[in-house]
Amino acid sequence: MAALIRRRLLGTSAEAGRRRRKGEVREVTKANFNAAVEEFKADLAVSDFVAVSLQKTGSFSARWHRPLPFDTNDTAYLKAKYAAERFQVLQFAACPFSLRGSKLKAHPYNFVLYPRDELKMGMPAYSFSILTSQLTSMVQEGFDFNACIYDGISYLSKAQESAAKARIGNATWSTPSNYVKDSSVIHTVADTIFIQRIKSRVKNWIITCKKSCSKEDVLVSSLRKLVVGTELYGSRPYMDIDVCSERQVQLALEMLKEFSYELVPVIIPAKGGSTKSVRVVLISSKEDKDLFEKELLNGEEEQSKRFRGFREVIDLISASQKPVVSHNSLNDFTFIYSKFISPLPANIDEFTGSLSLVFPHILDVNHLMKNIGPLRKVTNIPAAISYLNNHYFAPIDLETLPQENEGNVHRHIIVKICYLFAKLCTILKIPKNATPSNNHLLAPALEEYANISNLSDIPQESDEDVRIWSGNMTKISCDHLVFLWGFRSGLTAGMLKSMLQKSHDVFLENFDVRIVDKSCAIVVFRQPGLSETFLDVVSHANISGSLKEMVSEGLRATDYGTYKRVCKLGLWEADLADSLDKALEDPEYSMEADSTTNRREILWSADSMINFANL
Structure with a gap:
């Protein structure tokens, strides 16, 4: 086994970054993540469902830790919660797909993850457990440890992102037009003195900056900037107005409205979420102002992407409100919630309530399989597909159904989940119009199979x-x-x-x-x-x-x-x-x-x- 692992660690991820052929699973690592996200967003927009499947370092380390027939919803959730907090997700397969009658159109992606502390803040560098049996299985299935460890996509959960932004500060800009003056607020003597002081300082600074732009000796210009305190925000001069309270921030923004034609204020936050200063940036024209504000927005978006990492995919799925299809919803979504949203709640009621706000429609193929008696005993996806193919005439038009010997097995499972879901919908005679409507309400034909409100229904x-x-x-x-x-x-x-x-x-x-x-x-x-x-x-x-x-x-x-x-x-x-x-x-x-x-x-x-x- 050690030799196999070494070969995987020393191997190369030749498929990463290569553009997939039609119907091929897109292997996504840090190297091609940004481009893949744009493709995923486009595929998600034209699809009706999205299937998910996770490859983890383990789930249940002892037999009784697994959900058992005598578990209530509460105890089954606590078992899944323990597993999600202990083990780690290394692969996240997601597949937007559409089902039109017997035609299945799937767009599979396999995201390789690793919880790397890219921001040097201790997040999300978890210590996590690995089951040796799971490690052996991953090696046999063709898992690329080299791609995972060195090029896996990192991420922060929503809760961790908020904590990170509060800890290091997150620069956001605010123009005077965003500030609405409260006419009922009466300025005190201290307010008036503060406003007049910074107004005088800003006026003198503007005059000095404009003079420095005229033809004068470079040394004199540099000395003038040094004395006045002018620095450059990119190619534009700026100065900082120190503030001691949020009230002073509002007073500064109110005063700067007088200079809106040539200044743009930028709020500079301090660690902990308060405001450190108001940065005043000098612009040369209306066109330059529009360009600068666009640059600020783009910069903020780039910074947010660094925080989110792979969680951007989770956010896209959530924002789409598309039904999410899973093969083991309790186990999968406790992991998803724990790693990408927030620490898991203490009980099942809080969990299902919070989860429904992120993913309003969850469809578990196990729930559909319960309606076919012999499949109640089947937990293996290929076995379920084989049984249905042998006992039911329900043709599904899919270009290629991946085989077990096609390299990394897990990335192909996601396509099989889509195929199994389509097969079950056909056999159970769920009509073609069962897909969600434009208002994202799930059709009645699928409502009875949605969500995980009854966790004891897990097929066993x-x-x-x-x-x-x-x-x-x-x-x-x-x-x-x-x-x-x-x-x-x-x-x-x-x-x-x-x-x-x-x-x-x-x-x-x-x-x-x-x-x-x-x-x-x-x-x-x-x-x-x-x-x-x-x-x-x-x-x-x-x-x-x-x-x-x-x-x-x-x-x-x-x-x-x-x-x-x-x-x-x-x-x-x-x-x-x-x-x-x-x-x-x-x-x-x-x-x-x-x-x-x-x-x-x-x-x-x-x-x-x-x-x-x-x-």
């Missing part, structure tokens, strides 16, 4: 080692679940269930067992009250029979509230049993915070577990 794969029951998904209250750990290692769910059946009368009723990870299992009671009875028995001093023997050997049990507390406190140990132990020992647990658990329901099905090999 069954675990063949454990069978609880088959059939449709059944709602199970969190009250009916008990977490069990401390049993002998190597036990299967069937063996553990058999032992429990013989241990106490509470297990004479129908119940199920699921192994969560090697350290912990979950017991599902079908009848109300049985979970509480079992927990009381386990903790009772007069426990007897084989259950007593199991408890003496270390068996422990707890309710769903403890599991929710584990996620809320961020106790992400490798084994769930260790996290549950720590949560039970933590004195800072609020029963009030856990009181909502009893009112929550989850969706449980043995046929809906995650297929971890495909994630």
